Amino acid sequence: MEENISIAPYATGVNNHMGSRFTSCGKEITEALSVIRNKNLFFIDSLTSGRSVAYKTAKKLQMPAACRNIFLDNHLEDKYILRQLHKLQIHAKIHGHAIGIGHPFPETARAIRRFISNYKHSSVSFVHVSDILPFHNTDYS
DSSP states (O other): OHHHHHHOTTOOEEEOSSOTTGGGOHHHHHHHHHHHHHTTOEEEEOOOSTTOOHHHHHHHTTOOEEEOSEESOSSOOHHHHHHHHHHHHHHHHHHSOOOEEOOSOHHHHHHHHHHHHHTTTOSOOOOOGGGGSTTTTOOOO
């Protein structure tokens, strides 16, 4: 974990892109999240498994954490990604915020750019995930 984190020295948080089975292993995820917490990083659970204990564990460790609400690009089609962005917008309006996870694919970037240009006067705005996490930028040691 420490080696992986050191590769991205400007990272402010971590999310599990893969490792569905790992996020359901209490002891192991606690060890991984402890490293993340000690580096003063936040954690976003991608919820790639319905059995994930990562978010609950992060909260027990009193670190800033959240779960994703919408995967944006399970299918690399502009129309699909735009529909997912609309779902994200609806979730944000209902709950006050929403977390979407996507990949650095050209299709995803294109759809986000198109979505933003069509909704410049929307009551919803894109922000860094750290802006909606409670007690981020706190020293946890």
